Amino acid sequence: QQVGDTLKVNVTAGGGGAVTIADGADVTQGALADAAVTTDANGTLSGKLRGLVKILADIWDSVNHRIKVDGSGVTQPVSGTFWQATQSVSATSLPLPANAAQETGGNLAYLALLQQRVAYSQMAQFAAAQQPGAGFVPTPEIPAFLGSY
Known part of the structure; x- marks a missing residue:
């Protein structure tokens, strides 16, 4: 090669590799x-x-x-058979699943009454204990199967 001669250069292009773009940098795809x-x-x-x-x-x-x-902005008509807007529902007409428990006022009614009795007894016990010279104060009667409060 001499001065003034053309320099031959081969350039191999890459491409297809991964690119990292800095956070917040502007990018157009x-x-x-x-x-x-x-x-x-x-x-x-x-x-x-x-x-x-x-x-x-x-x-x-x-x-x-x-x-x-x-x-169009117009209300669209709908045709066909529809149920009335309000449906009546009755709990007495609903069938129970097989082996479902049923309460007819027995145990739950008794427990509600017992709860009131215990609450009244506790109030009476507290009131009696507040009296000057209070001696014996009765304790509420709670069946053993209910446990203790």
Whole structure:
């Protein structure tokens, strides 16, 4: 080689490798002028996002903040057989599952009465204990099967 001769250089391009983008850095993927893609056609990510924005803009009602289902704004009639607006429900007509427990006022009613009796007895015991010179103060009678309070 002599001065003034052309220097031959071979450049091998890389590409396809991993890229690291600093947090907060501006990055553009696809051309800024990519057309909106609203079909299943090939396109860049930017074009697909533009397509989604275009579709949402067509169906979004920005005044009422809801998605429009029908552009006419008219209440749509519905036909067919429907139940009345209010349905009556009766617990007496509901069938119980097999082996379901049934309460007819026996044990639960007794327990409610017993609870009142214990509460009254505890109040009486407290009141008697407050009297000057109180001696014997009866304790409430609680059946053993209920345990202690």
